[in-house]
Amino acid sequence: MEMITVSVVQDDDVYISHCLDYDIASQGSTSREAIDNIKEAVTLFLELASPKEIQSRLERRGHIEQLKVERA
Numbered sequence: 001m002e003m004i005t006v007s008v009v010q011d012d013d014v015y016i017s018h019c020l021d022y023d024i025a026s027q028g029s030t031s032r033e034a035i036d037n038i039k040e041a042v043t044l045f046l047e048l049a050s051p052k053e054i055q056s057r058l059e060r061r062g063h064i065e066q067l068k069v070e071r072a
Contacts, residue, residue, distance in 0.1 A: 004042055005064065008034050022057045
């Protein structure tokens with residue numbers, strides 16, 4: 001089992017999920033559906049992609065930081 005980092009945002013009436021580790025996106029009509037869909041999409045990617053493609057995406061991933069900014 002592997003832990004992945006996923007972001008979920010609402011855009012009008014749809015939730016968009018994005019796996020930051022493999023740069024894969026999905027969506028759903030609820031946050032839970034978007035999360036379930038991205039889990040399925042990443043699982044299929046890991047089953048079907050070549051080891052070279054998987055490694056390539058892992059090498060391209062960035063990192064996440066939280067920053068303090070001033071608000072006007």
